[in-house]
Amino acid sequence: MALLEMNQICKAFSGVYANDHVDLTVEKGEIHALLGENGAGKTTLMNILFGIYSADSGQILWKGQPVRFASPKDAIAAGIGMVQQHFSLVRKMTVLDNIILNLRDNRFVLDRKQARQRVRALAEKYGLTVDPDAQVDSLSVGEQQRVEILKALYRDVELLILDEPTGVLTPQETAQFFEVLRALQKEGYGIIIITHRMSEIMAISDRVTILRDGKKVAQLVTAQTQPDELSRYMIGRELKETYDVDTPPGTEPLLSLEGVSLPRKKKGHPLHDITLELRRGEILGVAGVEGNGQKELAEIITGIQRPSAGRVMLDGADIQRETVRQRYERGVVYISDDRLNDSLVTDMDLTENLMLRDYCRPPFSHRGLLDRKAMLQAAKEKIQRYQVRSSGTSGEATPVRLLSGGNQQKLIVAREISDRAQVVVASQPTRGLDIGATHFVRDRLVEQRNAGKGVLLISADLEEIMALSDRIAVLFGGRIVGVLNRQEATVEQIGLLMGGVTGKEEVG
Amino acid sequence: MVQEILTVGFLTAFLSAAVRLAMPLMYGGLGEMIAERAGILNIGMEGVMLSGAFFSFAGAWYFHSIPMGLLCGILGGMVVSLLHGLLSIRLAKDQSVSGLALNMLMLGVTSFLYKLMSAGQSYQQVETLPSLAIPGLSAIPVIGEAFFNRDILTYLLYVLIIAAFFFYRSTNWGLNFIAVGEHPRAAESAGIPVNRYRWIAMVLNGALGGIGGAYLVLVQLGVFTENMISGRGYIALAAVILGRYTSFGVFGAALLFGAANALQIRLQTIGVEISPYLLAMLPYVITLAAMLGAIGKNSQPEGLSKPYIKGMR
Numbered sequence: 058m059a060l061l062e063m064n065q066i067c068k069a070f071s072g073v074y075a076n077d078h079v080d081l082t083v084e085k086g087e088i089h090a091l092l093g094e095n096g097a098g099k100t101t102l103m104n105i106l107f108g109i110y111s112a113d114s115g116q117i118l119w120k121g122q123p124v125r126f127a128s129p130k131d132a133i134a135a136g137i138g139m140v141q142q143h144f145s146l147v148r149k150m151t152v153l154d155n156i157i158l159n160l161r162d163n164r165f166v167l168d169r170k171q172a173r174q175r176v177r178a179l180a181e182k183y184g185l186t187v188d189p190d191a192q193v194d195s196l197s198v199g200e201q202q203r204v205e206i207l208k209a210l211y212r213d214v215e216l217l218i219l220d221e222p223t224g225v226l227t228p229q230e231t232a233q234f235f236e237v238l239r240a241l242q243k244e245g246y247g248i249i250i251i252t253h254r255m256s257e258i259m260a261i262s263d264r265v266t267i268l269r270d271g272k273k274v275a276q277l278v279t280a281q282t283q284p285d286e287l288s289r290y291m292i293g294r295e296l297k298e299t300y301d302v303d304t305p306p307g308t309e310p311l312l313s314l315e316g317v318s319l320p321r322k323k324k325g326h327p328l329h330d331i332t333l334e335l336r337r338g339e340i341l342g343v344a345g346v347e348g349n350g351q352k353e354l355a356e357i358i359t360g361i362q363r364p365s366a367g368r369v370m371l372d373g374a375d376i377q378r379e380t381v382r383q384r385y386e387r388g389v390v391y392i393s394d395d396r397l398n399d400s401l402v403t404d405m406d407l408t409e410n411l412m413l414r415d416y417c418r419p420p421f422s423h424r425g426l427l428d429r430k431a432m433l434q435a436a437k438e439k440i441q442r443y444q445v446r447s448s449g450t451s452g453e454a455t456p457v458r459l460l461s462g463g464n465q466q467k468l469i470v471a472r473e474i475s476d477r478a479q480v481v482v483a484s485q486p487t488r489g490l491d492i493g494a495t496h497f498v499r500d501r502l503v504e505q506r507n508a509g510k511g512v513l514l515i516s517a518d519l520e521e522i523m524a525l526s527d528r529i530a531v532l533f534g535g536r537i538v539g540v541l542n543r544q545e546a547t548v549e550q551i552g553l554l555m556g557g558v559t560g561k562e563e564v565g
Numbered sequence: 566m567v568q569e570i571l572t573v574g575f576l577t578a579f580l581s582a583a584v585r586l587a588m589p590l591m592y593g594g595l596g597e598m599i600a601e602r603a604g605i606l607n608i609g610m611e612g613v614m615l616s617g618a619f620f621s622f623a624g625a626w627y628f629h630s631i632p633m634g635l636l637c638g639i640l641g642g643m644v645v646s647l648l649h650g651l652l653s654i655r656l657a658k659d660q661s662v663s664g665l666a667l668n669m670l671m672l673g674v675t676s677f678l679y680k681l682m683s684a685g686q687s688y689q690q691v692e693t694l695p696s697l698a699i700p701g702l703s704a705i706p707v708i709g710e711a712f713f714n715r716d717i718l719t720y721l722l723y724v725l726i727i728a729a730f731f732f733y734r735s736t737n738w739g740l741n742f743i744a745v746g747e748h749p750r751a752a753e754s755a756g757i758p759v760n761r762y763r764w765i766a767m768v769l770n771g772a773l774g775g776i777g778g779a780y781l782v783l784v785q786l787g788v789f790t791e792n793m794i795s796g797r798g799y800i801a802l803a804a805v806i807l808g809r810y811t812s813f814g815v816f817g818a819a820l821l822f823g824a825a826n827a828l829q830i831r832l833q834t835i836g837v838e839i840s841p842y843l844l845a846m847l848p849y850v851i852t853l854a855a856m857l858g859a860i861g862k863n864s865q866p867e868g869l870s871k872p873y874i875k876g877m878r
Contacts, residue, residue: 128756129753129754129756130756133756139754141754144751145748145750145751145754145755146748146751147743147744147747147748147751147752148747148748148867149743149747149866149867150740150743150744150747154740155751157740158740158741158744158751158752158755158757159737159740159741159744159752159755159756159757160737163737164737165736165737165738166735166736166737167735167736167737167740
């Protein structure tokens with residue numbers, strides 16, 4: 058008898074199937090990968106299992122018994138735990154308080170002493186080291202993930218759902234995390250891991266179920282398959298994994314930072330004495346775990362933040378005192394990691410969002426009056442060229458909040474990359490995009506490089522950095538801890554740098 | 566003049582007045598703290614207190630009973646808070662707008678009802694709560710008189726302050742309330758019904774704010790006058806921020822405001838040569854100064870004043 062059996066699950070949102078007769082079975086002691094592009098229905102399926110949504114039709118058998126969970130509370134009570142992509146931890150509470158939050162057998166007055174002992178024991182057993190009395194907002198992302206897992210284990214779950222668990226981890230943390238999963242597997246836990254990283258599926262899973270467009274397209278035994286087969290099932294066609302970055306990179310300096318520093322503020326991260334050069338015709342990758350100053354680096358180059366020390370030079374000119382708009386006019390463009398907050402006005406339509414950079418000058422504006430016709434024409438052309446698909450029938454007049462993440466990103470790329478662009482600052486440009494959109498964005502970046510422009514690619518995704526960059530700088534704790542040529546760089550080496558292990562420390 | 570200020574008699578009277586003046590702020594502040602820790606900002610505290618004051622007066626007047634007055638005051642406060650709950654929890658409307666609107670509304674409603682009630686009679690007064698000295702404690706010099714020779718509502722507040730501290734620190738429900746205010750989605754995924762907790766917080770907010778208003782009528786003045794809260798609801802909001810969202814903090818902050826007010830009154834009666842208008846500003850200047858001093862120390866719940874809609878990202 059399988060631990061979990063989901064049969065013919067259907068779920069539609071306003072008439073569109075998110076899950077279309079999907080099956081999934083998980084055994085005890087199995088690590089089962091759930092693979093699919095964004096919007097393939099992975100998260101919907103898991104949310105149905107976890108009681109967040111209810112299925113329109115279909116059956117869930119939990120240890121052979123038909124069940125239907127009305128809320129996560131019911132699912133947890135039955136023995137199913139889920140670690141969401143965005144952690145649900147209360148930052149101002151301690152690890153321990155987060156773990157024991159609203160437990161069924163909590164007495165009115167909490168017994169923290171006993172709980173602390175149990176957390177310590179669990180943590181030790183599975184290598185989930187974390188201090189129970191630390192406040193959550195003082196923990197690294199990897200530690201927070203351990204807290205989430207402890208939280209589930211503490212509730213005696215038998216099946217653990219992990220939604221994109223490795224996206225925020227360094228390679229070393231990922232390796233450690235896989236050790237934890239193997240330990241859990243040995244104890245008989247069932248584990249469902251949602252991911253789109255082939256290498257991880259191959260490394261950790263026993264079986265894999267692939268979803269495409271809400272349908273189950275295959276269930277395979279991992280040991281009997283290959284990444285290219287998985288990818289074929291997932292997108293229905295094969296994709297080239299290489300990019301035309303083979304032309305030699307340029308040598309002429311374009312943008313340089315000299316001793317740029319930023320003090321620690323209430324929100325955000327400090328930078329210490331950053332010296333970096335971006336050349337014409339190259340992609341300079343900036344690797345690092347998020348929260349090590351990436352955002353601040355991007356914002357200092359684009360002019361959103363001012364450094365407390367150091368200089369920013371573009372083409373030999375000091376642009377230190379220039380505003381965001383002045384820098385844009387010189388060709389500094391920005392694809393932010395936070396689409397919805399930094400790059401788009403979500404209630405405005407496609408045309409208006411495409412014009413956010415250029416509305417104020419001819420041909421779109423004459424003596425302070427907007428020329429809507431010229432805007433619409435330019436927008437139509439960009440939408441077509443960049444294949445931005447709006448779901449509605451209103452085309453260019455669709456509010457961008459109704460667009461999928463991939464199309465929103467294409468829209469931003471369409472706006473930022475123009476003839477004007479000289480320096481493209483692209484921060485996590487493919488995060489959350491499906492494979493098709495990811496390739497589209499990467500192709501555009503490579504095009505810019507080949508056209509002799511400079512691309513600063515900030516990404517936490519090492520595969521992306523390795524695939525695209527000519528040189529790779531690693532950011533850790535607000536410092537550049539190393540700059541490597543791609544030919545001489547290895548994933549292990551960069552991974553160590555990302556974790557703050559520099560050559561010197563290793564020797565010492 | 567300095568000698569006049571530094572006598573035991575002056576200090577005793579001053580501290581006693583400070584506690585008395587702080588009491589409505591303490592009740593209002595505690596009620597507001599409970600709401601805000603659950604994520605609901607009730608700027609309508611002024612209206613809640615005004616409603617509590619009016620209905621406690623009306624209740625005490627018609628039933629000739631202080632307990633009935635208190636009960637009516639509590640209910641009057643609750644109705645306003647629940648209205649705020651309806652707008653901000655159920656309908657997920659902007660909490661600041663809702664709170665301000667309620668303040669305006671309650672000013673009109675209470676003035677109107679008071680006119681109806683007092684038609685023909687120019688002056689009405691109700692009985693006030695007597696003081697009960699706590700044997701032993703009330704004999705402590707200066708402090709005893711100020712803190713332990715008081716009415717029963719003051720003693721109730723001491724109990725509530727300590728109970729609230731213990732509740733948030735050591736109980737399962739207390740932890741749940743914190744989670745609801747800090748991170749409602751995390752609370753929901755731990756199986757806590759977020760909006761039900763917020764409703765409970767609003768009930769307590771109304772009850773305590775109602776007592777705060779009723780205190781003015783049933784303990785201090787024995788009468789109702791139009792707009793008699795005159796900004797105390799807003800000061801209670803400030804006390805919550807200054808008190809860092811803890812019950813003892815609110816107690817201390819309210820006491821500070823009470824002391825500023827008491828000092829101002831005392832200085833006027835002594836005849837200090839400063840314009841009484843300037844002196845009357847003292848409590849508000851202290852409020853502002855205290856808020857400036859608290860800049861950068863953010864202890865505000867992260868989910869404050871954000872409506873929680875289930876299933877929305």
